[in-house]
Amino acid sequence: MIFGSGVLRSMLITLKNFFTSYFKGPEEGGIFTVEYPETRLPEKERFRNFPFLVYDRNPENLRCVACDICAKECPPKCIYIVREFDKEGRPLKRPAVFDIDFTVCMNCGICEEACPFDAIYMDHEFEIAGPERQSRLLYHKDDLLKSNEYFHKIRPTDATAIDQQRREAEEKKKAAAEAAAKAKQPD
């Protein structure tokens, strides 16, 4: 083939793309870039960003019982939990302090897997840039707390499945409790 033909053919392709970018949609070779602040890509359900703590109805009864499993399992060790003690000094099943250092966390989702009490889940919210590193990105308990409804809003299928499991667990526990109560009560 004559010398310049390869170059010419590659030029024609860029020209084709130049014109299709005006007329065709994003699928067949049109413009596939999205202008971020105005239009946004649809959010994917399983997308995982930094974790958050779930509470039912009001922020007091959060699900976390400060069992410290997630702190032990977290690869970069970015969770710090201190258990709460009531006045007499007996430990309570609630965390007094629950910090996650977002600069260390690599949102791998292992804490979500390891948590036996479905207390910690991965969030969808990613615009959390702050002015400086230390204070702004070290999240304390109250920043992390988010309601169960929010959890349903961002991850509908997972949330319903988990709620369903929790309800069954409660019925089983109630049934077991009644059975135990019945067994204790007749003798």
Place this chain on the structure above:
Amino acid sequence: MMPVPLQHFLFFAAALFVIGVYGALVRRNIIGILLSIELIVNAVNVNLVAFSRSTSLAPETGQIFALFIIAMAAAAVAVGLAIVLALFRIRKTIFTDQIDLLKG
């Protein structure tokens, strides 16, 4: 653009010529000497063109001579630089006072 008398050009060319000669004598660096030779050649050219303008018999002869001289000067510089390069490779220096011994 009032007419410029002939003498002005001649004075200017002579001055340039003398500067070129001074440069050639004084410079230690061969390339410096080549530069001054360029100056001398240009001074000569200016003279030529000035004369061709003032004598009205065949006006373009002066310019043709100037053209030939420019060509020759370019050739001279080319050969000069080639010699300088070769010299630099062997002697590692292009300063005239260090290259005075004629040994091979």
Place this chain on the structure above:
Amino acid sequence: MGISLIAGVATVTLPNIFHATLSLVAALLGIAGIYLILHAEFLAVIQVLLYVGAVVTLIIFAIMLTEGISNKTIAQRNKLGPAAVGGAVVFLAALWGVIRSTPWPIQGGTSENSYATLASLAGSLLGDYIFPFEVISVILIAVLIGAIVIAKKDSV
């Protein structure tokens, strides 16, 4: 006119060789200006093209190869400084004396009608000056080959 003189002096005196070359460029541009005043446009453009475009670039190449990157500016003037200045001044005075005294055929300015047009220049170049034109081309080729042979690396 003035520029070229100053630039000429600078070419000769500046210690750093690169600065000297640049002042040579300024001098050449000044001379091209003079040609324009003398209505020799073709020559001015040729001068710019040939000298500033090619010759000075050649010189810069040479400087690049010989000076190396970190060049130290060593004293550029050798011993016979003052003697040369004296000689030059004497020579200049003699020249000026000659110029001022000789009666040039046309004392007046340059006559207006006789400037050379491009066409006439080309005509005579290829007309009655055809022989030197050919000789020049032969010489240039010889120089071309000669320069390459001298500057070629021995080893390769």
Place this chain on the structure above:
Amino acid sequence: MDTRFPSEKAYPFDSESSVGMKTEKIFSMQTLDQIFIIAKKIILGVTGHFLPDWACLLTSILISISAIAVLGPFTMMYLTLLERKVIGRMQNRIGPNRVGKWGLLQPFADGIKMLTKEDIVPLEADKVIHFLAPLFIVMPALLVFAVIPFGRNMTAVDLNVGLLFFIAVSSTTTIAIFMASWSSRNKFSLLGGMRSAAQMISYEIPMVLSVVPVIMMAGSLSTNSIVEAQSRWHGLKWFVFTPWGFLGFIIFFLCAVAECNRSPFDLPEGESEIVAGFHTEYSGMKFALFYMAEFMNSFTLSGLAVTLFLGGWQGPFLPSWIWFFLKTYALIFVMIWFRGTLPRVRVDQLMGLAWKFLLPLTLANLLVTGFWYFTSRPVRIAGSMVLLALAFWILTKLNRDVVPEKRVYHFAE
């Protein structure tokens, strides 16, 4: 005895005849075509009353200079925007559209950014030359505007050595690039400087030689007369339609692309290899000057290509200067198109292409033009076509190593 500066005499503006012609002209394509010249005459008319004769001459020159001074940077700014938009579209993304309606104010934003950037001069750099280099690069880029015929009689300075002036001035950029790379004392810029000088020189000769056939056929060096030579038959007479003209156009355009260091030949500031070549050490306003010079070069060179081969401002009914700008921007689009698609050529291939391929091709082109000049109509078209094809074929055979070799790939189970 009024000895005028030769190019003055060729000035149509001040001669009384054209002033008379304007008055009884009804509004027609002609006036739209001469819109700028009429505007200039009006200004001259106004200033003519209270200024002495030589001052009137001065103002006419000043007007054309100011027109160019406005046109130059303005085209440069909008060329940067055009380039980013076109390359963006080629890559299926939208070009800059944040500043201004479609990104129209983007060049101003870039300009302000360039101005506010801090001007770093490397420590042991050669201060004087470091400062001078950008000026020396922009100077030829602006000087060259004077010779390009923008419209019917809208050439700033109609030198009868116009073309030669263009080539002479554009060859001085080599020294400016050297100054820039030598004075910033860093290895990358030195490499860039050496490469660009070698590239400039080796691409200047084919460029000049590819222009010679046009001069031969047009008979003169002045750009205006070249455009006149192509004016008959409404565009069929353009040089590009003759075989040697077409080949000359391609070679000229390739050399023009190489001259202003763009796209396949942008060796001197090859980003991926030697960072930013000779203007590595520059920032702020000085870098803007380099940038401006590069874009103005590409504008003027494509303007010249239009003048030489595509019949300058010849065009059926649109006013002349619109035609000129249309054609020039078309060529600039092709330059940007090159930049969007083609990878960079290596230094020795660059030289090889220039010396071993383009130069012999231009010489062949010269021969064919001679042949064309002296033979009659039917013979010369066929003859020159055959000769040129032959030359092209021989040259591709000679440069065996450049032509890509076939590769066969077998598969293992």
Place this chain on the structure above:
Amino acid sequence: MEKIFSARDPSALNTETLEINFGPQHPSTHGVFRMNIVCDGETVVSLKPVMGYLHRNHEQIAENMSYAASMPYTDRLDYFNSMSNNFGYSLAVEKLANIEVPERAQYIRVIMAELTRLVNHVSVIGFLLNDLGAFFTPVLYAFREREKILDIFEEVSGARMMCNYFRFGGVKYEIQPHILQRIKEIVKKFPKFLEEFEALLSKNEILCMRCQNVGVLPKELAVSASITGPMLRASGVDYDIRKVDKYSIYGRFKFRIPLGEKGDVYDRYYVRILEMHESLKILDQALKDIPATGELVSKKMAPFLKSPRNFKPPVGEAYGRVEAPKGELGFYVVSDGTPQPWRYHVRAPSFINLTILEDMCLGHKIADVIVILGSVDIVLGEVDH
């Protein structure tokens, strides 16, 4: 005028030799990688690569964490294809604790690995063109395809690049049918894009000029320097771990291995394009006969999903290797019965492919060094791990 450095004897005729640092922040070294190049004029005389700017002590960290905890770290090794890194690590631990992976999980793993191969090869060719000077056009065409595949990864595993999707004995999440359907569409449209991409590049004279007979890697040197991946196959050696080991379920798929003959930059580029065609074949077959249902993680490993730290593999050692797009990616794990590995080592293909960079670059121009580095296709995360 002091001589900076002269490789050859000073008396021989040599012009000024330049010693240039293609420093860590050079625009085209694919990350923080330095090369001390000594060149005479333009041709390279000697080249010393300097690495370690991105060393994050991955192996030592892994030895202080439980097995599952270091899975997210393997994503960060070769951040272009995290799925195949996970694949390699999970293979090694499954061999160590002889866990067998259920059928459906095997198919999902193969589909994900082949999708990463497509992503990697497409973007590598894009970056190679970038080094050659084509101003970002091929990269953006490649990224248009890469975006679609990364959306699939995000849909499936939760993150575009740091997927952390594989678990010992299977995968973490289920693939819903509509995602499978989307993968089928992508695989159907990919060949059309590929031949447009090939038409843009393969016959391009400038590309051929720049790439042919540049950075030639002879067969013996490739084998002796234990080069693996597309570089080895471009030199004509028929060695692909998917065919040699037939690990996971690669034995069931029918596909071929493209081989070049000269082993220069052009061969490596073209072998990668042909490999993409082969991966598409594998994906077609895998998508066709993937079982509709089936458990995701083997029963033996299910309890440890919830509490990874009390997963204690038996004492012993295992070396799991996988055909990553860059070459043979191996994980050597030694366990002493405790939840933390006693020794954990990663065989990074990019690191080993880099060792012979100098032999390929001698005698070439500086512009070629960058192109050869681009064709070797290194990712600094893996080189310095």
